[in-house]
Amino acid sequence: SQQGEEDPQALSIQEGENATMNCSYKTSINNLQWYRQNSGRGLVHLILIRSNEREKHSGRLRVTLDTSKKSSSLLITASRAADTASYFCATYNSGYSTLTFGKGTMLLVSP
Amino acid sequence: NAGVTQTPKFRVLKTGQSMTLLCAQDMNHEYMYWYRQDPGMGLRLIHYSVGEGTTAKGEVPDGYNVSRLKKQNFLLGLESAAPSQTSVYFCASTLTGMGEQYFGPGTRLTVT
Numbered sequence: 001s002q003q004g005e006e007d008p009q010a011l012s013i014q015e016g017e018n019a020t021m022n023c024s025y026k027t028s029i030n031n032l033q034w035y036r037q038n039s040g041r042g043l044v045h046l047i048l049i050r051s052n053e054r055e056k057h058s059g060r061l062r063v064t065l066d067t068s069k070k071s072s073s074l075l076i077t078a079s080r081a082a083d084t085a086s087y088f089c090a091t092y093n094s095g096y097s098t099l100t101f102g103k104g105t106m107l108l109v110s111p
Numbered sequence: 112n113a114g115v116t117q118t119p120k121f122r123v124l125k126t127g128q129s130m131t132l133l134c135a136q137d138m139n140h141e142y143m144y145w146y147r148q149d150p151g152m153g154l155r156l157i158h159y160s161v162g163e164g165t166t167a168k169g170e171v172p173d174g175y176n177v178s179r180l181k182k183q184n185f186l187l188g189l190e191s192a193a194p195s196q197t198s199v200y201f202c203a204s205t206l207t208g209m210g211e212q213y214f215g216p217g218t219r220l221t222v223t
Binding site (some may be wrong): 009030031033035041043044045048065066092094097098099100101102103104 | 115118144146151153154155156159161169187201203208210211212213214215216217
Protein backbone atom coordinates (compact mmCIF):
# COMPACT_ATOMS: atom_id res chain seq x y z
CA SER A 1 0.00 0.00 0.00
CA GLN A 2 1.17 3.52 -0.67
CA GLN A 3 2.49 5.56 2.19
CA GLY A 4 2.06 9.11 0.93
CA GLU A 5 -1.15 10.65 -0.30
CA GLU A 6 -1.11 14.03 -2.01
CA ASP A 7 -3.86 16.58 -1.85
CA PRO A 8 -5.33 17.99 -4.01
CA GLN A 9 -5.27 15.53 -6.90
CA ALA A 10 -5.30 18.43 -9.34
CA LEU A 11 -4.64 22.15 -9.02
CA SER A 12 -5.12 24.88 -11.61
CA ILE A 13 -3.71 28.38 -11.06
CA GLN A 14 -2.57 31.47 -12.98
CA GLU A 15 1.04 32.44 -13.51
CA GLY A 16 2.37 34.47 -10.61
CA GLU A 17 0.15 32.76 -8.04
CA ASN A 18 1.44 30.43 -5.34
CA ALA A 19 0.73 26.71 -5.45
CA THR A 20 0.45 24.59 -2.33
CA MET A 21 0.35 20.81 -2.34
CA ASN A 22 -0.03 18.61 0.70
CA CYS A 23 1.15 15.12 1.51
CA SER A 24 -0.01 12.88 4.33
CA TYR A 25 1.60 9.61 5.36
CA LYS A 26 0.85 6.82 7.78
CA THR A 27 3.96 5.54 9.53
CA SER A 28 7.14 7.04 10.93
CA ILE A 29 9.71 8.19 8.39
CA ASN A 30 13.41 9.03 8.15
CA ASN A 31 12.90 11.57 5.39
CA LEU A 32 10.33 12.84 2.92
CA GLN A 33 11.14 13.80 -0.65
CA TRP A 34 9.30 15.72 -3.35
CA TYR A 35 9.65 14.94 -7.04
CA ARG A 36 8.37 16.57 -10.22
CA GLN A 37 7.32 14.76 -13.38
CA ASN A 38 6.74 16.53 -16.65
CA SER A 39 4.37 14.77 -18.99
CA GLY A 40 5.89 11.61 -20.42
CA ARG A 41 9.21 12.08 -18.62
CA GLY A 42 11.02 10.53 -15.68
CA LEU A 43 10.76 11.98 -12.20
CA VAL A 44 13.14 14.69 -11.08
CA HIS A 45 14.11 15.14 -7.45
CA LEU A 46 13.20 18.55 -5.99
CA ILE A 47 13.92 18.53 -2.30
CA LEU A 48 14.52 16.22 0.68
CA ILE A 49 13.55 17.03 4.23
CA ARG A 50 14.72 14.91 7.15
CA SER A 51 12.44 13.88 10.00
CA ASN A 52 14.21 16.24 12.41
CA GLU A 53 13.73 19.24 10.12
CA ARG A 54 10.59 21.39 10.04
CA GLU A 55 11.16 23.58 7.00
CA LYS A 56 13.43 23.69 4.00
CA HIS A 57 13.84 26.09 1.08
CA SER A 58 15.21 25.69 -2.41
CA GLY A 59 14.76 28.61 -4.78
CA ARG A 60 11.01 29.17 -5.17
CA LEU A 61 10.23 25.95 -3.28
CA ARG A 62 9.38 25.75 0.38
CA VAL A 63 8.73 22.44 2.09
CA THR A 64 7.40 21.97 5.59
CA LEU A 65 7.19 18.78 7.62
CA ASP A 66 5.00 18.13 10.65
CA THR A 67 5.85 14.70 12.01
CA SER A 68 3.23 14.95 14.74
CA LYS A 69 0.51 15.27 12.08
CA LYS A 70 2.37 13.01 9.62
CA SER A 71 2.07 15.62 6.90
CA SER A 72 4.15 17.77 4.59
CA SER A 73 3.44 20.64 2.25
CA LEU A 74 5.17 21.90 -0.86
CA LEU A 75 4.78 25.57 -1.71
CA ILE A 76 5.81 26.90 -5.10
CA THR A 77 5.90 30.68 -5.07
CA ALA A 78 5.33 32.92 -8.10
CA SER A 79 4.37 29.98 -10.33
CA ARG A 80 5.36 29.89 -13.99
CA ALA A 81 3.85 28.01 -16.90
CA ALA A 82 6.98 25.83 -16.85
CA ASP A 83 5.96 24.58 -13.39
CA THR A 84 3.09 22.68 -15.01
CA ALA A 85 3.78 19.06 -14.04
CA SER A 86 2.80 16.32 -11.61
CA TYR A 87 4.30 16.50 -8.15
CA PHE A 88 4.87 13.45 -5.97
CA CYS A 89 5.85 13.06 -2.37
CA ALA A 90 7.82 10.01 -1.33
CA THR A 91 8.62 8.78 2.14
CA TYR A 92 11.63 6.82 3.29
CA ASN A 93 11.44 4.50 6.25
CA SER A 94 14.58 2.61 7.20
CA GLY A 95 12.49 -0.42 8.09
CA TYR A 96 11.40 -0.78 4.47
CA SER A 97 14.66 0.53 2.95
CA THR A 98 12.79 1.90 -0.04
CA LEU A 99 10.90 5.02 -1.05
CA THR A 100 7.11 4.85 -1.16
CA PHE A 101 5.45 7.28 -3.56
CA GLY A 102 2.05 8.90 -3.41
CA LYS A 103 -0.29 9.22 -6.37
CA GLY A 104 0.70 12.80 -7.11
CA THR A 105 -0.83 16.23 -7.63
CA MET A 106 -1.26 17.50 -11.19
CA LEU A 107 -0.46 21.21 -11.32
CA LEU A 108 -1.54 23.34 -14.27
CA VAL A 109 -0.19 26.87 -14.43
CA SER A 110 -1.90 29.00 -17.07
CA PRO A 111 -0.20 32.03 -18.65
CA ASN B 112 27.47 11.72 -17.64
CA ALA B 113 24.42 10.11 -19.20
CA GLY B 114 22.83 9.49 -15.79
CA VAL B 115 20.21 6.75 -15.97
CA THR B 116 19.31 5.34 -19.37
CA GLN B 117 16.62 2.84 -20.31
CA THR B 118 16.30 0.59 -23.33
CA PRO B 119 13.96 0.39 -25.21
CA LYS B 120 11.80 3.52 -25.04
CA PHE B 121 8.72 1.86 -26.50
CA ARG B 122 7.67 -1.74 -27.04
CA VAL B 123 4.54 -3.60 -28.05
CA LEU B 124 4.26 -7.25 -27.06
CA LYS B 125 1.68 -9.91 -27.64
CA THR B 126 0.34 -11.84 -24.67
CA GLY B 127 2.74 -14.62 -23.74
CA GLN B 128 5.83 -13.06 -25.30
CA SER B 129 8.90 -12.33 -23.26
CA MET B 130 11.22 -9.35 -23.12
CA THR B 131 13.96 -7.71 -21.08
CA LEU B 132 14.18 -4.06 -20.17
CA LEU B 133 17.67 -2.71 -19.59
CA CYS B 134 18.59 0.02 -17.16
CA ALA B 135 22.10 1.46 -17.02
CA GLN B 136 23.61 4.12 -14.76
CA ASP B 137 27.04 5.71 -14.87
CA MET B 138 27.03 7.32 -11.41
CA ASN B 139 28.47 4.34 -9.53
CA HIS B 140 25.27 4.05 -7.50
CA GLU B 141 24.77 1.04 -5.27
CA TYR B 142 20.97 1.02 -5.24
CA MET B 143 18.79 0.49 -8.27
CA TYR B 144 15.01 0.22 -8.62
CA TRP B 145 12.31 -0.74 -11.08
CA TYR B 146 8.91 0.96 -10.83
CA ARG B 147 5.78 0.82 -12.86
CA GLN B 148 3.46 3.78 -13.28
CA ASP B 149 -0.19 3.37 -14.14
CA PRO B 150 -2.80 6.13 -14.46
CA GLY B 151 -4.07 7.19 -11.06
CA MET B 152 -1.75 4.76 -9.25
CA GLY B 153 1.45 6.71 -8.83
CA LEU B 154 4.69 4.73 -8.84
CA ARG B 155 4.79 1.21 -7.48
CA LEU B 156 8.03 -0.60 -6.74
CA ILE B 157 8.52 -3.89 -8.60
CA HIS B 158 12.00 -5.03 -7.57
CA TYR B 159 15.13 -3.38 -6.31
CA SER B 160 18.81 -4.06 -5.70
CA VAL B 161 21.08 -2.83 -2.93
CA GLY B 162 24.29 -3.78 -4.73
CA GLU B 163 25.83 -5.92 -7.43
CA GLY B 164 24.53 -9.47 -7.29
CA THR B 165 21.58 -8.64 -5.00
CA THR B 166 17.87 -8.33 -5.73
CA ALA B 167 14.77 -7.97 -3.58
CA LYS B 168 11.01 -7.87 -4.13
CA GLY B 169 9.03 -4.68 -3.99
CA GLU B 170 5.32 -4.03 -3.77
CA VAL B 171 4.27 -5.65 -7.07
CA PRO B 172 6.88 -8.30 -8.05
CA ASP B 173 4.63 -10.99 -9.55
CA GLY B 174 5.26 -11.69 -13.22
CA TYR B 175 8.68 -10.01 -13.23
CA ASN B 176 12.24 -11.12 -12.64
CA VAL B 177 15.40 -9.05 -12.27
CA SER B 178 19.14 -9.44 -12.35
CA ARG B 179 22.05 -7.23 -11.28
CA LEU B 180 25.13 -8.97 -12.64
CA LYS B 181 27.04 -5.72 -13.04
CA LYS B 182 26.85 -2.73 -10.73
CA GLN B 183 25.88 -0.35 -13.50
CA ASN B 184 23.10 -2.48 -15.01
CA PHE B 185 19.73 -3.64 -13.70
CA LEU B 186 17.61 -5.83 -15.95
CA LEU B 187 13.86 -6.35 -15.69
CA GLY B 188 12.42 -9.42 -17.38
CA LEU B 189 8.88 -10.38 -18.30
CA GLU B 190 8.78 -14.10 -19.00
CA SER B 191 5.20 -14.30 -20.26
CA ALA B 192 3.68 -10.88 -20.79
CA ALA B 193 0.08 -10.20 -19.82
CA PRO B 194 -2.18 -7.23 -20.71
CA SER B 195 -2.10 -6.23 -17.01
CA GLN B 196 1.60 -5.46 -17.49
CA THR B 197 0.81 -2.66 -19.92
CA SER B 198 2.40 0.30 -18.16
CA VAL B 199 5.23 2.80 -18.14
CA TYR B 200 8.33 1.37 -16.49
CA PHE B 201 10.88 3.57 -14.76
CA CYS B 202 14.29 2.69 -13.51
CA ALA B 203 15.99 4.71 -10.79
CA SER B 204 19.26 4.66 -8.88
CA THR B 205 20.68 6.22 -5.76
CA LEU B 206 23.98 6.25 -3.94
CA THR B 207 22.45 5.55 -0.56
CA GLY B 208 19.08 3.93 0.03
CA MET B 209 17.61 6.99 1.72
CA GLY B 210 18.91 9.63 -0.68
CA GLU B 211 17.46 11.23 -3.76
CA GLN B 212 16.72 8.89 -6.62
CA TYR B 213 17.73 9.57 -10.21
CA PHE B 214 15.21 8.37 -12.76
CA GLY B 215 15.52 7.18 -16.31
CA PRO B 216 13.22 8.45 -19.08
CA GLY B 217 10.92 5.44 -18.93
CA THR B 218 9.84 2.56 -21.18
CA ARG B 219 6.28 2.54 -22.46
CA LEU B 220 5.14 -1.09 -22.79
CA THR B 221 1.90 -2.22 -24.34
CA VAL B 222 0.81 -5.85 -24.15
CA THR B 223 -1.99 -6.81 -26.54
